[in-house]
Amino acid sequence: MPFNRIVWKMVKADFRKYLFYFSCNTLAVALFFLYASIFYNADVDREKQFESINYTLAVPGIALIVFIVFFVSQAHQLFIKRRKAEFGLFRTLGMTNRDVSRLLVLENLFVGILSIVAGLLAGVLFSRMFFYLMSKILGIEAVSFGLNSQMFSATIYAYAAVFTVAVCTSLYQILKKNLVDSLKSDRTAEHIALQSPLLGWIGVTVLAGSIIGLYVTYTGPNGGDYLILWTIFAFCGLYFCLSQFSDVVLQAIKRDEKLFYKHILSVSSLDYKFRQLTSTLMLITVMIMITVLYGTMILYTYQDAAQKVEDDHPYDLAFLEADGNNPQELLQEVLGNEVQTHDRLPVFTFAQQDPIAGWMNTYHLVSVEEYSRLTGDSVQLEDDEYVHHINQQLSDPLENYDFTITFPDIEGIEPYQLAETITEQDFNQLGSEFILVNQQEYDELKGKRKGIEGTLHYVNLNDWESSYDPITNLERSFDLTNKGNPSPIDGVRHEQLFHLSSKMEASVINEQTNGISFFVTAFLSVLFLIGSFVILYLNLFSGIEKEKRKFEHLHRIGLTTPEMKKAITTELIPIFFIPSITGITVALLFIIAISTDIGGILQNPEVITYFLIIALLYQSIQLVFYLYARKRMVTELM
Amino acid sequence: MVMLEASQLTKVYGNEETATPALNGVNLSVEKGDFIAIMGPSGSGKSTLLNILSGLDQPTSGKVTIAGEPLENLKGDDLALFRRRKLGFVFQDFNLLDSLTVKENIILPMILEKKELGEMEEKVQELGGLFGIGSILNSYPYQVSGGQQQRTAVSRAMVNEPGIILADEPTGNLDSMSSESIMECFEKVVREMETTVILVTHDVFAASYAREVVFLKDGSIHSTIQRSGDRETFLRQILDAQRAFGGRTHAL
Ligand SMILES: Nc1ncnc2c1ncn2[C@@H]1O[C@H](COP(=O)(O)OP(=O)(O)OP(=O)(O)O)[C@@H](O)[C@H]1O
Ligand SMILES: [Mg+2]
Numbered sequence: 001m002p003f004n005r006i007v008w009k010m011v012k013a014d015f016r017k018y019l020f021y022f023s024c025n026t027l028a029v030a031l032f033f034l035y036a037s038i039f040y041n042a043d044v045d046r047e048k049q050f051e052s053i054n055y056t057l058a059v060p061g062i063a064l065i066v067f068i069v070f071f072v073s074q075a076h077q078l079f080i081k082r083r084k085a086e087f088g089l090f091r092t093l094g095m096t097n098r099d100v101s102r103l104l105v106l107e108n109l110f111v112g113i114l115s116i117v118a119g120l121l122a123g124v125l126f127s128r129m130f131f132y133l134m135s136k137i138l139g140i141e142a143v144s145f146g147l148n149s150q151m152f153s154a155t156i157y158a159y160a161a162v163f164t165v166a167v168c169t170s171l172y173q174i175l176k177k178n179l180v181d182s183l184k185s186d187r188t189a190e191h192i193a194l195q196s197p198l199l200g201w202i203g204v205t206v207l208a209g210s211i212i213g214l215y216v217t218y219t220g221p222n223g224g225d226y227l228i229l230w231t232i233f234a235f236c237g238l239y240f241c242l243s244q245f246s247d248v249v250l251q252a253i254k255r256d257e258k259l260f261y262k263h264i265l266s267v268s269s270l271d272y273k274f275r276q277l278t279s280t281l282m283l284i285t286v287m288i289m290i291t292v293l294y295g296t297m298i299l300y301t302y303q304d305a306a307q308k309v310e311d312d313h314p315y316d317l318a319f320l321e322a323d324g325n326n327p328q329e330l331l332q333e334v335l336g337n338e339v340q341t342h343d344r345l346p347v348f349t350f351a352q353q354d355p356i357a358g359w360m361n362t363y364h365l366v367s368v369e370e371y372s373r374l375t376g377d378s379v380q381l382e383d384d385e386y387v388h389h390i391n392q393q394l395s396d397p398l399e400n401y402d403f404t405i406t407f408p409d410i411e412g413i414e415p416y417q418l419a420e421t422i423t424e425q426d427f428n429q430l431g432s433e434f435i436l437v438n439q440q441e442y443d444e445l446k447g448k449r450k451g452i453e454g455t456l457h458y459v460n461l462n463d464w465e466s467s468y469d470p471i472t473n474l475e476r477s478f479d480l481t482n483k484g485n486p487s488p489i490d491g492v493r494h495e496q497l498f499h500l501s502s503k504m505e506a507s508v509i510n511e512q513t514n515g516i517s518f519f520v521t522a523f524l525s526v527l528f529l530i531g532s533f534v535i536l537y538l539n540l541f542s543g544i545e546k547e548k549r550k551f552e553h554l555h556r557i558g559l560t561t562p563e564m565k566k567a568i569t570t571e572l573i574p575i576f577f578i579p580s581i582t583g584i585t586v587a588l589l590f591i592i593a594i595s596t597d598i599g600g601i602l603q604n605p606e607v608i609t610y611f612l613i614i615a616l617l618y619q620s621i622q623l624v625f626y627l628y629a630r631k632r633m634v635t636e637l638m
Numbered sequence: 639m640v641m642l643e644a645s646q647l648t649k650v651y652g653n654e655e656t657a658t659p660a661l662n663g664v665n666l667s668v669e670k671g672d673f674i675a676i677m678g679p680s681g682s683g684k685s686t687l688l689n690i691l692s693g694l695d696q697p698t699s700g701k702v703t704i705a706g707e708p709l710e711n712l713k714g715d716d717l718a719l720f721r722r723r724k725l726g727f728v729f730q731d732f733n734l735l736d737s738l739t740v741k742e743n744i745i746l747p748m749i750l751e752k753k754e755l756g757e758m759e760e761k762v763q764e765l766g767g768l769f770g771i772g773s774i775l776n777s778y779p780y781q782v783s784g785g786q787q788q789r790t791a792v793s794r795a796m797v798n799e800p801g802i803i804l805a806d807e808p809t810g811n812l813d814s815m816s817s818e819s820i821m822e823c824f825e826k827v828v829r830e831m832e833t834t835v836i837l838v839t840h841d842v843f844a845a846s847y848a849r850e851v852v853f854l855k856d857g858s859i860h861s862t863i864q865r866s867g868d869r870e871t872f873l874r875q876i877l878d879a880q881r882a883f884g885g886r887t888h889a890l
Pocket of ligand 2: 684
């Protein structure tokens with residue numbers, strides 16, 4: 001059929017247009033697949049029963065849906081805008097509406113299917129690379145790469161749904177529009193259907209309301225579910241704000257002739273590309289928000305967990321030595337050269353029933369002289385006096401706890417006087433409470449009750465982090481010694497008394513439990529970081545040909561290079577910096593709201609510090625990217 | 639007073655192997671208030687000549703002087719500023735900015751020159767009245783006809799009161815009615831403002847508005863005819879001259 005041949009020829013001639021459309025769709029599919037590859041990852045999936053990971057995934061999930069909806073429909077509209085004039089031409093040449101719709105559906109089906117195939121392939125590749133980089137750069141190995149059918153089907157379903165809606169909408173628009181309009185369509189300006197500042201204010205209200213709502217409900221029951229709901233609301237509100245306010249601002253500038261004329265080229269161009277502009281702003285804002293929010297969360301989790309390991313382990317290694325097992329030899333054997341300091345504290349360890357909970361508590365009876373030698377505190381005790389040292393950092397004042405004990409709990413001896421209660425984590429946890437008495441009392445009391453006489457060993461190594469293997473060996477030996485041995489104290493298990501407390505082990509455990517959510521968060525924030533830059537890039541350089549023609553022409557009628565640079569700069573600045581400022585602000589509000597979970601932002605000022613670090617970092621990257629984009633743009637357009 | 643002087647202009651496109659000569663020694667002298675049409679077969683070098691005269695393109699050899707200023711002395715942005723202040727351009731495909739209204743398109747060169755608001759307003763009203771586009775000043779280019787778009791372009795070319803207007807086939811995309819109105823605009827420009835107009839055209843009818851027609855053939859000036867009588871006579875003269883040198887004729 002000759003007509004089909006003509007159509008095919010036009011497709012070939014205008015290959016770039018298709019290529020661009022195809023690339024956008026492929027990118028959308030690939031990004032969605034990347035998300036799916038983490039969402040349906042087997043390791044992550046296992047973790048989903050522990051709710052928190054679900055919520056970690058929820059916010060970017062919604063953002064990603066927002067992303068593909070906007071991005072695919074934007075790419076589609078751009079494509080159709082260019083195609084419409086051609087469709088008009090075909091119709092003047094005698095093509096019926098049916099022919100045009102068939103053509104539109106066919107070519108979109110073609111591009112759509114090709115994009116799915118290419119997008120999935122690219123997605124698998126990127127995902128593989130992502131996982132590799134994560135383990136290489138960040139050293140997180142909690143999650144391993146894997147593929148399953150769910151990842152593919154979810155991606156295809158999500159993309160196909162959005163794509164179909166976009167195609168149907170433009171099909172409807174083309175058939176409804178008259179010929180003349182469609183012939184001109186490439187040249188008409190875009191405007192939003194609903195123009196009203198009121199809608200903008202409603203947007204602000206919805207946005208503010210959702211954040212307040214999140215703040216109020218996040219700590220309550222089902223707080224996580226509310227998070228999803230509030231995020232959806234917040235994004236809707238954000239969209240209305242952005243679309244209405246960019247419009248209001250642009251119109252206001254246009255009304256002020258002096259101001260408008262000063263920036264006539266950039267303002268009119270922004271106004272002209274308005275719809276594309278708003279969806280771009282929206283997309284980038286959301287992406288930046290997620291990146292900053294998640295970046296802050298990662299830093300917090302990472303720092304917090306690492307700090308906790310440090311706090312809980314004042315010494316690199318600690319263990320109790322008593323009759324019958326001699327871990328000191330083991331230590332010498334395995335870590336002989338690595339030991340930096342080695343402190344010993346003679347103790348008498350006994351168990352006593354907790355007056356409230358009813359279980360057996362272990363206490364270490366220590367002579368105050370020995371204790372002072374280690375801690376540096378100088379405590380003087382009379383006979384019949386004792387100090388109760390609770391080896392813990394308490395988050396509330398001491399009055400809120402009940403640490404009352406009867407001491408000594410020995411028939412025929414009057415209870416001693418409690419001289420002081422110290423709450424400080426000075427030692428690793430090997431039974432958490434110490435009773436301090438003077439040397440004479442210590443010698444007397446230890447004969448009078450059941451318990452074991454031993455020595456607590458506190459060891460610091462030259463570099464615990466590089467002693468992974470020896471520590472693991474040491475630990476294994478401890479486990480072997482403990483295995484099956486009867487406990488010397490009733491009600492307390494043998495391994496509870498004689499385990500090895502090591503900073504290394506704690507940090508390994510910490511990395512494993514936090515690893516998955518750390519991985520997911522890092523993955524998503526990097527994904528969104530890249531996403532936002534890709535969108536900006538596509539947005540700036542997709543219509544470059546038209547811009548080039550425009551500037552060529554302006555140069556002919558006398559536009560100078562500095563004037564052109566200025567026009568480009570004023571056009572780029574809002575595109576780059578409105579989203580980053582808005583996104584960072586919304587991220588901050590989200591962080592404040594979510595921080596209620598860890599006792600509020602005021603109790604955790606370090607969260608703000610982390611936020612500032614991430615925001616600043618992002619802004620700097622953005623600045624570099626902006627300078628690069630501007631430079632490229634100027635060279636392209638000259 | 640000589641407005642534009644071109645001497646021994648040659649232009650060769652491409653490198654040594656692919657050299658295409660487009661102009662071979664063109665001499666041209668244009669007085670203030672002249673109205674010149676350049677005609678010639680396709681590929682004879684008309685657009686090339688116009689681009690060189692306006693400083694958009696450099697000649698391979700030869701010299702162009704406009705209002706006493708040798709163009710070779712001007713570089714880059716100075717040339718752009720010179721074009722903006724001293725020259726006006728009209729193109730075949732109008733070249734208006736779709737994102738600006740008719741009025742904004744017209745005053746764009748004034749805006750670039752940072753003129754006063756009042757002055758711009760005055761100028762746009764004056765030109766709008768002169769060229770009959772006063773009623774569409776607030777429309778966008780895609781909302782008005784081709785003739786109106788071209789009149790907008792003529793207004794824009796006139797807005798900084800240049801000494802010369804250069805136009806490359808300004809009526810090429812227009813029907814005869816609109817062509818007529820554009821040529822009348824140029825006539826007004828020459829008559830009322832004493833602006834020099836140089837235009838390239840294929841259209842004999844359009845050329846008949848000029849005072850002088852220069853025929854270009856294979857990159858050099860073949861002949862020149864002056865208008866002495868009324869337009870109809872001149873039109874016939876142009877047709878005859880065109881037949882004589884074997885170029886294709888344009889139906890009216
Ligand atoms: N950029 C270029 N590179 C190489 N050759 C060129 C270039 N521009 C024009 N030419 C050649 O120079 C010669 C003159 O071209 P020019 O465009 O000046 O002709 P013209 O008289 O304007 O033709 P037309 O009436 O079709 O517009 C032609 O042979 C053309 O092929
Ligand atoms: Mg030409």
